Amino acid sequence: xxxxxxxxxxxxDLLVELRSRGAEIPGEIxxxxxxxxxxxxxSKASPGHPxxxxxxxxxxxxxxxxxxxxxxxRLGPEEAKRxxxxxxEA
Numbered sequence: 031x032x033x034x035x036x037x038x039x040x041x042x043d044l045l046v047e048l049r050s051r052g053a054e055i056p057g058e059i060x061x062x063x064x065x066x067x068x069x070x071x072x073s074k075a076s077p078g079h080p081x082x083x084x085x086x087x088x089x090x091x092x093x094x095x096x097x098x099x100x101x102x103x104r105l106g107p108e109e110a111k112r113x114x115x116x117x118x119e120a
Contacts, residue, residue: 034070034083036120037090038063044097044113051104059096062089 041063045055069086073079094117101110 033120034066034073034086034090037094037117038067038070040113040116040120041090041093041097044101045093048097048100048104053100053104055100056096059093063093066090066093 045060045063049055066086066089069082069089073082073086076082098110098114098117101113105113
């Protein structure tokens with residue numbers, strides 16, 4: 031669970047960074063990130079429901095792929111690579 035929370039935090043930080051650079055983030059990406067957070071919290075409150083964690087993981091992967099692609103455009107390949115490394119560490 032801590033891994034999902036750490037990845038969520040890095041993705042949230044990346045979203046904020048991209049918005050500060052003028053990126054228009056689609057509503058469904060923001061929604062998926064928020065829903066993933068809710069599922070992580072629900073999973074913590076009610077352990078033993080692997081479907082919640084699985085769905086949160088799926089949502090985070092979706093958000094990650096979009097945000098990293100956007101980071102490559104907005105921040106450049108090197109900065110996008112650094113964000114990718116932060117996600118791997120999380």
